[in-house]
Amino acid sequence: MDSPSKSVVDMIEASSGVHFSGFHLDAQDSSKKLEVEQPTSSLKHAQKQPFVIGVAGGAASGKTSVCDRIIDQLHDQRVVLVNQDSFYHNLTPYELTRIHEYNFDHPDAFDTEQLLGAMEKLKHGQAVDIPKYDPKSYKSTVFPARRVNPADVIILEGILIFQDPFVRELMNMKIFVDTDPDVRLARRIRRDTVEKCRDLNMVLDQIRGMHTLIRDAEITKHDFVFYSDRLIRLVVEHGLGHLPFTEKQVITPTGCVYSGVDFSKRLCGVSVIRSGESMENALRACCKGIKIGKILIHREGGDNGQQQLIYEKLPKDISDRQVLLLDPILGTGNSAVEAISLLIKKGVPESNIIFLNLISAPQGVHVVCERFPRIKIVTSEIEIGLNKDFRVIPGMGEFGDRYFGTDDE
Known part of the structure; x- marks a missing residue:
């Protein structure tokens, strides 16, 4: 986008009735575009509950980098980041034998009910334990859960967080990160084989x-x-x-x-x-x-x-x-x-x-x-x-x- 960039704080404040059409994070990668939907609630309502920002995009599109930039702009606020990847289902013994056929990018791969439960608690000022998913064993029971305390702003990040209508309803602001498919595929090959230890x-x-x-x-x-x-x-x-x-x-x-x-x-x-x-x-x-x-x-x-x-x-x-x-x-x-x-x-x-x-x-x-x-x-x-x-x-x-x-x- 060519328009002057606006801070996330300005966007949150603007949500109390002033409409906006663009959101720019001064991203250095020109292949990455951000599309933002108008907030679904006002700041008056957000004063009682945390402001929830949803960040979606294709695999390896740069969602984590965008979240980091948002957190940097909100340095005066209490911010927590919740990743959809934390809510993968534990694979059954049968699914483990057919791991090459398992689709990790399908909505059914995630425990959406558990995600909704965790987000509802955070929105109502309650601490919650977020699972820590292990990509090597394909289970979330290997490591202790991560305790997440209530905060002023909640960032929910994941490839399919806009898919479920109940999850979408939780969000005050929605951001979609659009990156060239070739760039994403090259990044994903490197990430899945090195970081997530998935079979080549x-x-x-x-x-x-x-x-x-x-x-x-x-x-x-x-x-x-x-x-x-x-x-x-x-x-x-x-x-x-x-x-x-x-x-x-x-x-x-x-x-x-x-x-x-x-x-x-x-x-x-x-x-x-x-x-x-x-x-x-x-x-x-x-x-x-x-x-x-x-x-x-x-x-x-x-x-x-x-x-x-x-x-x-x-x-x-x-x-x-x-x-x-x-x-x-x-x-x-x-x-x-x-x-x-x-x-x-x-x-x-x-x-x-x-x-x-x-x-x-x-x-x-x-x-x-x-x-x-x-x-x-x-x-x-x-x-x-x-x-x-x-x-x-x-x-x-x-x-x-x-x-x-x-x-x-």
């Missing part, structure tokens, strides 16, 4: 679900492009994590020193026309203003035929840059070898090339790695192999035709 296979099912969609011959072009873009964004972001970096210290707005890293700024992309051009938008979204070169390779006699370089347009200083080579399909590896050979002839060190693609046939990976052992390949799935016509199977067909809408049908 459970997280990878999300990626496999998108693969299932784009491989379906009956999917619409719109959906094919949408889910392909999401997968491409993940591959690009993972590839950027392989770039060399140096340690760097910066001064934060609070005057503190933060020790972090500084990635190489000498970076460019090179797309293999034309399928590789489908990956350019994701790269530009991650690296603003990045230079992107082009390589056109013609295949004589099918997928395993003679490769001929037709056109190339590369940055003049490409030999001094880290190069992200873009091509969504790695089949026989012949086109990739031709493209990589050109980059090396232009002076790019082999170790400075990262090859990004969506699917790779084992034969193509072997060909590229045997020829260029110091190159890195980042892919979202390894295929079964190649058929007699040297087409990737199970594959996803002619990716460029499906993405750009130029297939025969």
Whole structure:
């Protein structure tokens, strides 16, 4: 939002009859938007009971960061934070045996009655014991409950707190945190595997679900492009994590020193026309203003035929840059070898090339790695192999035709 930011205190005071339309927390992440619904009760009523703020949003959208900012603005008030995650149901022995099929993002995964009971007590000035859910054992009986005392403001945070009408009715203010789905998915993969100790296979099912969609011959072009873009964004972001970096210290707005890293700024992309051009938008979204070169390779006699370089347009200083080579399909590896050979002839060190693609046939990976052992390949799935016509199977067909809408049908 471009309007001047308002403090949460101002918003609470304004709820006594003055309408407002926007709420801004000066979030540094431009991909995060906050949508706030008008308070449902007046300050006169809130004087007898705590003011309840609901903060919802998709998984890994940044709800915790928003709550922290609200608490910081309410430093003169007594504030308590209640997380919906604390009210997960304890899994039964049978559910534990089928944990890979359990949906933690469904309303039935939460004990909403227990949540309502706890919130009602807090609203009426009573202390309450909030469960401490253990994501390793999937139970809330492993650790002692957390005693929460009454407060002036209660913040209720969770992905589905707006789903139940009785929970919504408790809230004086509702905030929804809207973050780019690709950013949320990347954050969630990292969080669920590292912080919540969930099986990597459970997280990878999300990626496999998108693969299932784009491989379906009956999917619409719109959906094919949408889910392909999401997968491409993940591959690009993972590839950027392989770039060399140096340690760097910066001064934060609070005057503190933060020790972090500084990635190489000498970076460019090179797309293999034309399928590789489908990956350019994701790269530009991650690296603003990045230079992107082009390589056109013609295949004589099918997928395993003679490769001929037709056109190339590369940055003049490409030999001094880290190069992200873009091509969504790695089949026989012949086109990739031709493209990589050109980059090396232009002076790019082999170790400075990262090859990004969506699917790779084992034969193509072997060909590229045997020829260029110091190159890195980042892919979202390894295929079964190649058929007699040297087409990737199970594959996803002619990716460029499906993405750009130029297939025969």
